Amino acid sequence: MLEITQIIQQIAPDAQIETKQRLTITVRPDQLHPVIEALYRNETLRFDYLISLTGMDWGDRLGAIYQLSASVDLTQEVIVITSTADRDNPLLYSVTDLYGTAHLNEREIYALFGIRFINNPDMRRFLLNDQWKGFPFRKDYVHDPKLNPETVISSEIIDIAPRIMEKEGGELAEENVAVFGEEDYIVNIGPQHPSTHGVMHFRTSLDGEIVKKIDVHSGYIHRGIEKLCENMTYPQMLHLTDRLDYLSANINRHALCMCIEKGAEIEVPERAQYIRTIMDELQRISSHLLAWATHCNDLGATTAFIYGMREREHILDIFDKTCGGRLIINQNVVGGVMFDIYSDFQKDVKAFIPYMRKKLKEYDDFFSHNAIALGRMVRIGLLSREDAISYGVTGPAGRASGWSCDVRRYKPYALYDQVEFKEIVRTEGDSYARYLNRLDEIEESLHIIEQLIDNIPSGEVCAKVKPIIRIPAGQFFQSVETGKGEFGVFIESSGDKNPYRVKFRSPSLAAVSVIPLISKGAFLSDLIGITGSMDFVIPDIDR
Amino acid sequence: MEERSIGMEVNDIKIKAFPAEEFKDNDTLQRYIDELKEAGGSVIVGKLDQLIDWGRANSLWPIAFATSCCGIEFMAAASAHYDLSRFGMEVTRNSPRQADVMVVAGTIVNKMAPLLRRVYDQMAEPKYVVAMGACSISGGPFLNSYNVVQGVDRILPVDVYIPGCPPRPESLFYGLLQLQRKVKVERFFGNKRIKRYYRPETLINPKTGETIDPQIDFDNK
Numbered sequence: 111m112l113e114i115t116q117i118i119q120q121i122a123p124d125a126q127i128e129t130k131q132r133l134t135i136t137v138r139p140d141q142l143h144p145v146i147e148a149l150y151r152n153e154t155l156r157f158d159y160l161i162s163l164t165g166m167d168w169g170d171r172l173g174a175i176y177q178l179s180a181s182v183d184l185t186q187e188v189i190v191i192t193s194t195a196d197r198d199n200p201l202l203y204s205v206t207d208l209y210g211t212a213h214l215n216e217r218e219i220y221a222l223f224g225i226r227f228i229n230n231p232d233m234r235r236f237l238l239n240d241q242w243k244g245f246p247f248r249k250d251y252v253h254d255p256k257l258n259p260e261t262v263i264s265s266e267i268i269d270i271a272p273r274i275m276e277k278e279g280g281e282l283a284e285e286n287v288a289v290f291g292e293e294d295y296i297v298n299i300g301p302q303h304p305s306t307h308g309v310m311h312f313r314t315s316l317d318g319e320i321v322k323k324i325d326v327h328s329g330y331i332h333r334g335i336e337k338l339c340e341n342m343t344y345p346q347m348l349h350l351t352d353r354l355d356y357l358s359a360n361i362n363r364h365a366l367c368m369c370i371e372k373g374a375e376i377e378v379p380e381r382a383q384y385i386r387t388i389m390d391e392l393q394r395i396s397s398h399l400l401a402w403a404t405h406c407n408d409l410g411a412t413t414a415f416i417y418g419m420r421e422r423e424h425i426l427d428i429f430d431k432t433c434g435g436r437l438i439i440n441q442n443v444v445g446g447v448m449f450d451i452y453s454d455f456q457k458d459v460k461a462f463i464p465y466m467r468k469k470l471k472e473y474d475d476f477f478s479h480n481a482i483a484l485g486r487m488v489r490i491g492l493l494s495r496e497d498a499i500s501y502g503v504t505g506p507a508g509r510a511s512g513w514s515c516d517v518r519r520y521k522p523y524a525l526y527d528q529v530e531f532k533e534i535v536r537t538e539g540d541s542y543a544r545y546l547n548r549l550d551e552i553e554e555s556l557h558i559i560e561q562l563i564d565n566i567p568s569g570e571v572c573a574k575v576k577p578i579i580r581i582p583a584g585q586f587f588q589s590v591e592t593g594k595g596e597f598g599v600f601i602e603s604s605g606d607k608n609p610y611r612v613k614f615r616s617p618s619l620a621a622v623s624v625i626p627l628i629s630k631g632a633f634l635s636d637l638i639g640i641t642g643s644m645d646f647v648i649p650d651i652d653r
Numbered sequence: 654m655e656e657r658s659i660g661m662e663v664n665d666i667k668i669k670a671f672p673a674e675e676f677k678d679n680d681t682l683q684r685y686i687d688e689l690k691e692a693g694g695s696v697i698v699g700k701l702d703q704l705i706d707w708g709r710a711n712s713l714w715p716i717a718f719a720t721s722c723c724g725i726e727f728m729a730a731a732s733a734h735y736d737l738s739r740f741g742m743e744v745t746r747n748s749p750r751q752a753d754v755m756v757v758a759g760t761i762v763n764k765m766a767p768l769l770r771r772v773y774d775q776m777a778e779p780k781y782v783v784a785m786g787a788c789s790i791s792g793g794p795f796l797n798s799y800n801v802v803q804g805v806d807r808i809l810p811v812d813v814y815i816p817g818c819p820p821r822p823e824s825l826f827y828g829l830l831q832l833q834r835k836v837k838v839e840r841f842f843g844n845k846r847i848k849r850y851y852r853p854e855t856l857i858n859p860k861t862g863e864t865i866d867p868q869i870d871f872d873n874k
């Protein structure tokens with residue numbers, strides 16, 4: 111880290127460098143791009159993975175927080191912070207040329223904070239309509255239903271993207287570019303389309319049957335969860351994380367609980383850690399089963415869909431018996447878990463493990479080697495390792511491209527440092543590798559549960575926690591491995607009982623941002639299969 | 654031909670899967686029936702009407718307008734363990750033009766509202782709407798958000814509300830069976846639509862800035 115400090119000081123002598131938990135660099139807006147580029151090109155350790163890009167409003171200044179990490183070693187993290195005092199026309203430099211994932215994130219920051227990014231090739235608003243007045247995440251925003259009314263009259267989609275480009279002499283030029291060519295034939299896929307796995311909207315230009323270009327429209331379920339969190343106490347926030355990626359509801363909630371526990375320095379009892387880890391793994395299996403089922407359904411195998419849902423019900427029954435919830439179980443709370451396990455829990459889980467193994471064999475027999483399935487997955491939707499890192503595609507999809515990125519391995523939380531499990535990595539990078547990765551990860555999850563289920567220690571399940579929790583001023587980040595990839599919670603606290611800013615790092619946003627790249631040149635029918643293999647959840651993208 | 658409108662009671666509506674006594678709330682439906690009776694007068698119901706009524710109530714084809722978590726519970730309800738097809742509703746249509754009932758499963762935000770209305774307008778009459786889950790009833794946990802529609806009944810008329818976050822498949826079935834009863838009642842009163850909830854208080858046309866007349870009947874536009 112000493113070496114990085116020297117590099118930064120050479121480029122930006124007046125940058126403030128702090129080594130708190132993580133190296134934090136605060137720079138002027140004009141130094142931002144050179145500093146990040148130096149980190150990106152640093153030869154000993156390339157910081158080529160942008161974990162998350164968070165827009166900020168500090169009252170007098172608007173800014174952004176860049177969380178960088180190295181793809182070869184996820185334990186290394188650097189935070190770069192920049193801000194501008196111009197609230198009327200805030201401008202920052204884009205890092206889209208270095209990180210693919212920055213594109214949609216910068217567009218999101220423009221929609222929510224009004225910060226525009228110089229050199230981003232397409233500076234339309236993401237999540238919100240073009241007609242939206244005001245920037246809702248700014249602290250001085252007051253929602254007025256008269257300005258932004260509910261309506262039943264559709265607004266037209268205009269395919270013209272404004273942008274600000276820096277010319278050679280350093281001048282800034284505002285331009286408008288057409289997203290599609292004049293001759294392009296455009297088909298809308300979504301937002302209400304059963305195969306986009308939710309309310310995704312792909313504007314797709316076609317050449318016959320071949321996909322030429324995809325323009326991703328999102329925000330059809332943008333509920334403003336991060337803004338809602340700012341007016342809630344910490345325990346109140348918990349139920350909102352469940353509704354982000356509802357297939358990994360319990361794991362999301364685990365991340366938020368750990369982030370709050372980290373900030374408030376709460377010790378979690380060991381029994382609760384065991385329960386949390388087992389529940390997380392059960393949730394991961396159920397998430398992968400649903401992903402498998404819907405992916406097969408997308409490829410035309412309706413029976414597989416019914417099979418996947420059937421096995422999933424066994425896990426939901428266990429959840430149901432533990433805490434009365436099926437999909438969203440509300441089990442994790444700050445300091446531990448809300449409900450202890452029931453008396454037959456171990457018996458039920460142990461009965462489920464061999465049952466699931468048998469079914470995995472069955473899936474393998476009847477679908478994994480099916481000629482039609484192979485024809486629609488092998489060498490389709492190819493994602494290279496470089497692109498996976500650039501776009502921040504983690505989880506089974508990232509690992510199918512040869513990127514070892516399991517958070518459970520690199521930044522172990524709960525009991526993952528005490529159990530033994532294999533990280534499933536494949537190098538093919540196609541839909542089939544992603545498909546197989548999920549099935550193999552189910553097996554690994556079963557293996558993890560097996561190691562824990564007999565050793566649950568007795569004791570408390572929840573530490574004593576005050577109803578109003580205050581976190582000391584500072585920034586806290588905690589990431590976990592959900593069924594989709596790396597999910598992170600960022601909390602900036604001002605020492606109050608409410609957070610000052612909350613940001614969720616969404617694995618699905620990364621997965622969807624890479625769709626235009628990997629489905630270019632594919633058949634339209636394969637586009638549906640590719641989206642199925644990426645397995646994204648839309649409320650997690652829109653938040 | 655027989656005359657059956659006089660003396661019609663909730664218990665006369667037979668649902669095969671679920672006896673009338675087991676519904677928790679029969680009073681509300683009885684009130685509707687009384688209201689309809691006052692407005693409807695005597696109606697002749699023939700054997701053919703009975704057949705149509707039986708067929709329609711037992712083959713309500715849904716379109717799932719699934720935006721979030723409730724959509725997953727709808728999928729669970731439609732698959733083997735819960736099996737929606739017991740009630741003749743397994744034919745989930747992907748096109749609104751082939752569907753009878755729209756299940757709004759999930760949060761509806763401002764950006765989605767016009768599209769929801771458009772899908773509803775594309776459905777053929779007779780059509781029904783079921784609001785599934787807290788979000789589509791009132792905005793649910795996101796009530797205070799700047800972007801969330803506080804209940805789909807601000808956009809379209811709703812027949813049945815199913816509370817829960819998300820509702821269990823059992824709750825969904827209960828709601829859909831209630832809908833079946835409403836469909837069956839309808840026939841007795843010469844196709845008069847039973848009461849639906851619709852409160853379009855703040856619909857504004859963004860192009861002109863004018864408030865849209867809440868009395869506009871979108872169905873017969």
